[in-house]
Each structure stands twice: as C-alpha cells, then as structure tokens.
Amino acid sequence: MTITQKIASIIITALILIFISSTSTLPQSEKWQILETEHFIIHYTNEHKQAVSLQRVSENFYKRATDMLGTIAGKIDIWLISGRDFRATAPIQDWAVGYAYPLKRRIVIKNPSFLENSKLELARVVKHEIVHVIFGARIGKYMKNVPLWFNEGIAMYGSEEWSYGHYWLMLTYVFSKSIIPLNKLSNQFPKEKRLAQLAYAESFSAVSMIARDYGDEKLREITDLLAIGEDMDSALLFATGMNLAQFQQRWMQYLTKHYKWFSILSSSMILWGAVSLIVVWAYLRQRRLRRMKIAEWEEEESQQDEFFTE
Known part of the structure; x- marks a missing residue:
C-alpha cells in the first residue's frame, strides 16, 4: 500500500468514526454515572438523587409489571437525558417526556429536573415505559400485530x-x-x-x-x-x-x-355549575395526594438504604 493509499485509508476511517459518533442513539458524555439494581441499569449525569428515586420506583414496580405481562431476560437500561439531548434522541412529539426501545431493553427519559412536579412525573413516566419494554420484549417481532x-x-x-x-x-x-x-x-x-x-x-x-x-x-x-x-x-x-x-x-x-x-x-346552568365544582374538587384532591406522595418519598430518601452502603 502506497503512502497516498494509507493516508486515504486513515481519512476514510476517521470520517466513518465521526459519522458513527454523530448518529449515535444516545448522547456521548464522559460524565455518565451508573446505578445498577437487580433489574435495571440507570444512567445519569449529575442527578444522583433522582436516580435513587428512579431506582426505588422501578424496582418496586417491576413485580407488578411482570406479574401482569410475564418476565423477560436481561436488565433494562434507563437513561436520564437533558431536554436538548432528549429531543435529539427520541423521535416523538414535542410534549412527550419518555420513550421505550423494547428490543434493546432501553428507556430514555427527559431529566426530571426539566419537568414540572418532577418526582411524580418521573414515577409516572418510568412505570409507563417499563410496561412498554416488558410488553414489547415479550411480543418481539410480532409487534406489528x-x-x-x-x-x-x-x-x-x-x-x-x-x-x-x-x-x-x-x-x-x-x-x-x-x-x-x-x-x-x-x-x-x-x-x-x-x-x-x-x-x-x-x-x-x-x-x-x-x-x-x-x-x-x-x-x-x-x-x-x-x-x-x-x-x-x-x-x-x-x-x-x-x-x-x-x-x-x-x-x-x-x-x-x-x-x-x-x-x-343538560341544562347549561346546571352543567357548568357542576363542571366547576368537579374541577375544583378534583384539583384540590389531586394536589393533596401529590403532596402526600412527595412527602412519603422524601421520608424514604432520608433513610439509610443498605443497597447504597459502601
């Protein structure tokens, strides 16, 4: 091989590597940290507290999901990604905050610090996507049906x-x-x-x-x-x-x-009066339940967890 051919080969290889890097499904970062549990591998950058919450929610929910749908082999990867990187990673609507890749056993979630009511939203999204992964992994190539x-x-x-x-x-x-x-x-x-x-x-x-x-x-x-x-x-x-x-x-x-x-x-006066009462009652009750759930999680997180003891 001549020197010219060697140089050309090096340039082509470099271009291929650049292309692969730029089209990677997940953002590249030297700051990724890993929290591994029995059924999940959680990837995050700076949000350790959210990762711990995610670990608790995911493991607590896993049994319900597998009891309903059946078990799958391997662990599920969960990536917490910033808003900007998330939009480039997940091919979904602008208002969505989570996406599942069942055959890859992968879940991508917008970093909860970017979400309103972050703890509740994190729990809701990860449970939803866990079911998607387990269901999709079980169905496999027949998902088209x-x-x-x-x-x-x-x-x-x-x-x-x-x-x-x-x-x-x-x-x-x-x-x-x-x-x-x-x-x-x-x-x-x-x-x-x-x-x-x-x-x-x-x-x-x-x-x-x-x-x-x-x-x-x-x-x-x-x-x-x-x-x-x-x-x-x-x-x-x-x-x-x-x-x-x-x-x-x-x-x-x-x-x-x-x-x-x-x-x-059917009467408009009764209708909208009733609607107003329902909306106010539902809002107040939902807010109370959210506060109770967040307080419960904060109390759990304040306790020492043997899993994380070094």
Missing part, C-alpha cells in the same frame, strides 16, 4: 396512570359523541395534543374494561397469544370470546352506560 391502542392502553393500565383529567376528557367527548373509534387508533394517534390525550384515555378505558370484566390474567393470556404470533382479533377471541369488532361495540356500550349520568346535566 398489536394495535397501538392496546399497546398504549396496557402501558397506562399497568402503570395505573388514570387521572381526573383523563376522566373529564372522556366524559366530555362521550357527551359530545366525538369518541374516536378504536379501529382508527390501530396504527397511529392524532398529533394534536388534546386529541392524542383522548386517544390515550380511550386506550386505557378499553384495556381496563378487559381487566375489569375478565381479570388481569386475561391481559397476560392475550400477551402470551400475541407473543406466539396470533393477531389481535384471534387473541381477543380466544381470551374473551369477542373478536375486535364485537369488543369495540361492547366498549362503546360501556362508555355510554358509564357516563350516562352526564346527560342529566
């Missing part, structure tokens, strides 16, 4: 993500007869934030109806069937006796029945 509403619904149900906001959103759209049919939520959700939130709320509602009527074990059975290549129509039919069309029809009937009391408030 899973409707998006079921994928998101099982993540919301598993992470117990229902709130008064979701209830109010559903109530509003049921009353106005503007519910999005589940078959319209099979491949993608609306991009507009409020409609996307409605899609998530509907997904939770549909999955929770299965759990309520048949038990959590049916969610596990559906997951097992999907994992061996059954499509959603067949999996639902085997597990519940209803195919997709029948399930959607029953779900719509459930919504009408569940929210029918709202039709009583």
